[in-house]
Each structure stands twice: as structure tokens, then as C-alpha cells.
Amino acid sequence: MAERRTRRSFTREFKAQAVKRLLDGGKGLSEVATELGIGTGQLSQWRTEHLAAGSAEALAARKADQAETQRLKREVKRLEEEVEILRKAGGFFRQGGRVTKFAFVSAERANHAVATLCRVAGASVSGFYAWLRAIPAVQTRAEAEVELRGQIGRIFTARRRVYGSPRVHAELCRGGLRHSRRRVERLMREMGLSALRGRRRTPRTTDSRHELPIASNLLARTFTAERPDQVWLADISYIPTGEGFLYLAAIKDMATREIVGWSMADHLKSELCIGALVMAIQRHRPPPGLVHHGDRGVQYASEPYRAVLERHCITQSMSRRGNCLDNAPMESFFASLKTEHVHQVSYRTREEARTAVFEYIEVFHNRQRLHSGVGYRTPAEARASMEGITMRSAA
Template sequence: MKRVRYPAEFKAEAVKQVTERGHGVVDVAKRLGMSDKSLYLWVRLAKEQSSAGGAETSQLKAEVSRLKAELKRANEERDILKKGRNVLCQAVRVKCAFMAEHKGQFRLSSMCRVLRVQRSGYYAWKANPKSKRALADDVLLASIRQSFDDSHGIYGSPRILRDLREDGMACGQKRVARLMRQAQLRSVRGYKRPRYRVGLPATAAPNRLQREFTVTLPNQVWVTDITYIRTHEGWLYLTAVIDLYSRMVVGWAMNSSMATELVLDALTMAVWRRRPTGPVMIHSDQGSQFGSDDFARWCKDNQLVPSMSRRGNCWDNAVAESFFSSLKKERIKRHIYATRQDAKSDVFDYIEGFYNRIRRHSHLDQLSPLAFEQLRNGS
């Protein structure tokens, strides 16, 4: 049996499926099509490295404790300012309401100091917390929440205002917008394309593919492209390399920037995993990453023959575009990840655990890419 060599990033993400996402070793190994013994070994080595790196001397612990004590007050004030930034310029009643809401999270003395509210003033407010206007706002906010939930989070203040008025409630759009903003009710919006810097035009390779997307042998034609994934930390960029023979994603790479290294990392994985014995056509668009000298030299050194779509014509690279569309519709739709690492793990699970091994593909007679290759190769 031929021994499979896995890239380091593949190993790291496979281990995270066990240690961070809580999946069983046997289950993960089965989904990734690998030996569970190898995955057990990777997990054990990762734990040993973590425990060795986490050992601290008693002197370091004492120093850390001292620094934590010194920073406790500063961190608490910072967190108060972060959570209360919207009430810093508001009336005392608004600040007191914020303090009452976060009393279990922050010390009252710290909040009074940061928000510049007297403790006696806070207790006076507590005896009579809400005005008639505030009580009316509470009633209105309940109706706003109901309309917002009924729309599955899609409606903004103009449409919610229409709902309220149809129910006989008298209010204005600015008031509805203010209450939604204070309650952090935000309507769902689509993706916004990131802004790209315009560079010098690349020297384009000829379009050798000419939309011939049906290939009879593996490792003859690969297509590649770059897409973006939205996270709360910023954009995460994904490069995928797809073999037109089976539509399998044979290489991928993710990073926070669109540098040429992102593309080269994905191609390195593809060459490492597939080990082609002859020249391979690599088709892409005319992005600056694919027109760079580094890309051209790398292709020449690894027997890859560049082919490029016509400028502005996405149909010339329809297979890569179709994959990214499936990824976003089936896994990322209406989902904003908290961190780039969360997005990486989820995309890894989609590509290696679902798309390549399980997802049925209409072009492959409803077989998965892996099943198609195994059937054609007789294995």
C-alpha cells in the first residue's frame, strides 16, 4: 500500500477537529479517509508539545500573578469603556441603566469612576429608575423585537415601522431606529466585496483551456482561484486548486492577505498530494498573484503550464467559481465567524470532510470526487 504523506497544515487542522471541535478520533479519521492510528499519534504529539510548552517556573508564575494584579483595574476600566462607549455622552439615567445591567460583571465603584456618576446619584435613580418615556419605549421595543424576529432578522427600521403602524402603534422611524440601535438589532446584509488595490497590469498567459472543462485523465488540468470569507477579525482569503478530472479540491490555503504566497501554498499542497508525473495545465484568472514573477518561476520549476481567462470573464473559470458558490451557499451563508481560525476549521471540515469525500456532484453522475476516482481507478 502506497504511503500517504500529509502536509503539516492538514495534520494541524485534523488534530483540531478532535481537540477543539470535540469529534472522535475514529470518526474524524474515517471522514478524512486516513488511518485512525496516525491520527491518534498526531493528537498525542500535539498534547505532548502543548504540555511541554506550557510548563512555567515558579518565578514566572509569581511575576504573572503580580502583573495580573496590577492590570486588573486597568483591564476592568477598559472593558467598561468598551461596553459602555455608547452611553458615555448620554444622560445620567442612561448611564445608571447601564450600571444596573452590568453590576454583576463590573464593580459599582469602577463603573461610577469611569462613567463619572456619583454613587448617591445611582441609588437615587434605582429608587425611581424609569420615566414615562422610558416605559413607553419598553412597550414599543417589545413590538419591535417581535417584528424583527418574525422577519428572521431581515427587516430594518423602515419595514418594522410599517408593521408597527399596521398594528395601530404611533411612532416615528427615527425612534424605531434608535431603539433598535440601543438593543443591537441589526438587519442581515449580504457580503460586501473587499476593496482591492489596483496594481500594474500582469502579463497574461494565453487561454489554453478554452472552457474545455471535461478531462479524461487525472492531473492533466487544474483550475484555481481566490475567494474571501467574512469574519469579525476581518477578511479571510481562500485559494483552492481543483482537478477538472474529478472536481476534487487537491490543494487549498487560507490566510488574512492575498499575497502570492497564498497561491503558492495551495499549489504546493496540490503537487505534494497528487505528485503528477508530467506537465499539468493550471488555469486561473488574471489576478496579480497569478501574473507575478514568483508564480511564473514556481510553475516552471514544477512542470505547471499557466493558462489564464480573458480579463473580466468569470465563465472562463466557471468550475472554480461554482465550487466557491457551493461553499458559501452550503456552509457559509448568513454566517459571520468570530475569528479567522473558526472560519479555517469550518472550511477545512467542508473541503476535506464533506466536499471531496461525501458530497455528490452532478458532473460526476452524482458521485463524490473521491468515489469517482476510486471507481475509475478500480480501487
């Protein structure tokens, strides 16, 4: 008999950020719902509730401002794209040999619209397609390599310039393009593309100087799980802003690498961590026996936090004092967040940082970023696959 799925519920913080992404991001209802892994009806209802609470006049002014902002963004994006095309064209024609404007358009059409390429290159769209029909179907090795460079550049840019050759190679394979990893590595090196590296280490946010109960270390650095919601890891980090620090508590599923719960605040009280735990429980309704592993910080040892764990039959585990490697996968997640996003921008306000971190976790990390620990799949794909296997085996 198939396992019955429990209806998920979401925290107020998640709903607010989801609606904010829908209203401010210039994307459609279906697109945002797909990005966040929720139903369109659910998101539409949240939006209706949000709009009903605001002023119609203020909303109209806001939409007008957003429309103008989006128009300006599109114009800037168009100009940036044209500059990028001109830069690529310069490098393309410096390679020498008998090359034409049409050859350049053909090489870059995987990255840009043909009409845009022809406009910038000063070529005719109809002429390009006539030329394309006239050339032989078999590419030369040089032409194939030019096209592969374009594919690599597109993936590298689309994935925020944080992918190294292993993940770029995995993306190519997912798209049906079979090339050796060494070839991809060589081309990325020649193109000057390399994954972003961290600039600094995450400071400690753990205060273990207390007399509260301490749980045993049940994992002992064995960071494996056969199925989702079997082992959860928890930790805290912070994001600097112009208004001060924004603290982030997160919970990671060891089987899927998904961030199943998170919470952000301007303080380090136990409520911060409880918010992340409640989000994770509401989303996935874990079965009894789940192991929750965190550090010895006062937030995780506090009575309110332990009460939530006990109420849901979750077993608590803690790292040894001052030993960050006992929770290495969470350290890895925060390092990726800082390297791939936080260190690349400066936030004026906590609200700016909150919106950016929400987008990184829910859209990029959980549903776009390929993770080597789950076979170069996204966490959402890994969970869907594992839950499908679990449901079939239970039938």
C-alpha cells in the same frame, strides 16, 4: 504492471486543522481519519506531536472543558430531537384516520431511535415491537409515503439542508430506494424543503493591473478532463469574520471535482496561492503535462508562483481579462461554499472561519457531497474509481 502509488505528504496547515478536528469535534480517531481520507496511524502521530508541544496542565483543563461542552451539546441535542419529534407527531396525527402511537413510531424510526420515539410519544418499546410483529408485512401506499417522507427529511437534514430534489433522489437511489425524481420533488415541495439559495455574489479578489507575464487561455471554457490531475483550476475568495476577511485560495481537479489544495490567510499575497498549490502537489504528485488554469491576478502571474509550476512541469493557462466565466467551475465551488455554509453563520474570529471551511472542504465537499458532474458521486469516490481504471489499463 500496476502503477506504483507515491506516498502523500501534507502541509503543516492541513495537519493542524486535522488534529484540531480530532481534539475539538468529539469524534474518534478512526472516524476523523476516514472523513479526511488519511490513515489512523498518520493522524495518531500528528496528535501525539501536537500534544507533546503543549502543557499537560492546560491540556487537562481543556479536556475537562471539552467534556462539559460535549455533555451540554448532547443535552441540547436530546431536547431538540424531542421537540422535533413532538412537532412531527402533531402533523402526523392531524392527517386523520385510524392512527396510533405505534404507527407514528414506525413511520419515524428511520430518523430517530425507537426508544426515544416511544419515550416522547408515551408508548411502550416492548408494546411497539409486539404491535410491529402483529401487523401485515405489506405496507399501504399511505404508510409507504409516510416512511419515504421520513427518509427525505433525514437526508435533507444530514446534508446541511443544501440538497435539492435531484441530490436527495440520488441519495435515495444509493441507499437502494427506488422512487421517481418527480415523486421526491413533489414530497419535498409539500414538506417545505428546498435547497438554500445564495444571497450575494462573491466580490472580486483579482488584481490584473500589472506588467507580469500572462499565459494563454488553453481551456477556452472546455471544462473536461478524462483522468485526475490532468486539469486543475485555481481561484481566490474570501470569508467575512468579526476580525476582518479570511482569504481562501483553492485548487479544483476538473475530472473529480475534488478540492485538491487550499490555503487560508488574512492577506492576498502570492504566498496564499502558493500554499494551496504546494498542498495539491504534495497530495497527488501530478505527472508532467498537467494544465493549471487561473485568472490573471498578480498572485498567479508572480515569479514565485510560476517557478513552482515550472519546477513540477505544470503548464499554466489564464482566463481572459475580467471574464469570470472562463473559470466557471471554480466560481461554482465558491458559490456553493457561500450558499451552503458561509452565508448561514457569522464568524467572530478568523480561526472559527478557518475551522469551518476546513470541515466543509475536507469532510463535506470532498467526501460526502454528491456532484452531478461525476454521476452523483462524491469526489473521493470519483478519484478512486478513475485511478482504479487507470491502474488496470496500465497493467
